[in-house]
Amino acid sequence: FTGMMIGTLLLTTAGCGGGSAPAANSEPEGAGAAKIGVVAYLSGGGAAYGQSQKEGLDLAKDEINALGKVKIELVYEDSRGNNTEAINAVNKLINKDNVVALIGPTLSGEMFASGPIANQSGVPIMGTSTTAEGITDIGEFVFRNALPESSAVPQAVKMAVEKYNLKKVAMMYSSNNDWAVSGYKTMEQALKDNGVEVLATETFADKDTDFSAQLTKISSLKPDAVMVSSLYQEAALVLKKAREIGITVPFVGTNGFNSPELIKIAGKAADGAIVASPWYPGKENEKITKFVTDYKAKYNKVPDQFAAQSYDALYIYASALEKAGSSTDRAKLRDSLATIKDFQGVTGKFAFDEKRNPLMDATVLIVKDGQFTELK
Ligand code: 1QQ
Secondary structure (H helix, E strand, O other): OHHHHHHHHHHHHHHHOOOOOOOOOOOOOOOOOEEEEEEEOOOOOOHHHHHHHHHHHHHHHHHHHHHOOOOEEEEEEEOOOOHHHHHHHHHHHHHOOOOOEEEOOOOHHHHHHHHHHHHHHOOOEEEOOOOOOOHHHHOOOEEEOOOOHHHHHHHHHHHHHHHHOOOEEEEEEEOOOHHHHHHHHHHHHHHHHOOOEEEEEEEEOOOOOOOHHHHHHHHHHOOOEEEEEOOHHHHHHHHHHHHHOOOOOOEEEOHHHHOOHHHHHHHHHHOOEEEEEOOOOOOOOHHHHHHHHHHHHHHOOOOOHHHHHHHHHHHHHHHHHHHHOOOOOHHHHHHHHHOOOOEEEOOEEEEEOOOOOEEOOOEEEEEEOOEEEEOO
16 A cells, blocks of 8 residues: 555656656645744843844844745744743744744743643744753654753863862852753752862842842852852852952853853953853854854844854754755654754754754853853
8 A cells, every 4th residue: 555655656746747846745836934933032131042042043044045945934922031921922823823843932941831832732843042951851842952951061060170170169050940950950960970069059049139148158168169050140140249259269150151141241250150052153164154244244243152053943944844845744844853963053063862952062161351262
């Protein structure tokens, strides 16, 4: 029977002649663009993350559409970093806009809340910044090109330990942010693996602005470094306060540190902040240079990690769409996406592993004179 079906398909294709007519079940050529829904943190305290993601996506979309192999339309929803908003956005994009796939949400907590809906609906969803443990365990429609903390953090910690001869450190994290908690646990494990003692662990909450109690205690313990897992706003204020009360040691962060907004808010106090990232614009590479030049021309600034990973994510979708040969078939797109193996993006060589997590390299960065530079 299968043989017959293949025979029929071949006949149909052959019968069409010239290869220009569509095969059965595929879209007629030139039909509607592939509609991709984007859920991002576009307003509120962490909006710099989402705005960068939008910029990277818009630039990639224009380039992909100009190339003309596939056409993509992006439909944005602002989740404001809120789990309920993310759920509403995902439902709306799937059921009202009828998107073929999703990008986002920005935060791991939002993905844990809304990813299961996409998965149950059979809609591929790809996180470009969701770095917590367990994201793709949600189900087989869930992907990420965001580098998991479990890959990034051990590199940053190991490098910091070797470079600064760390023996004892203090830890701080936002305890009401799912990703920050996960990142903290990953850091704790990495410290253990490197034989580093933790003198104290202090917590706070997203949107907190006063960290003097925690930092006064930490200061009295004289740690060799402080590890912080939080979004940029809290992290920047932690750094500011720490330097103000005389804590001069390095601060090692999780993915929240990867926004230039950290430096903008903290100013000089950000110097000595260390973080691992798959994105470093200073790398000598034609693809990176072109991306940075085009991004600068469009937005008048250098792209950050969030822009770069979203830019790559849309190209990954574009090549999966091209392979799938349909702009509307969600299941086909999922299967096609899962086979992406030798993609070359601005964040380097990329492949999905069997659990739809990225296989890619990271660079350890340190802020020096208000700039992310490579820690070597
Ligand atoms: C996550 C993160 C944040 C820093 C994204 C902005 O890595 O929530 O997973």
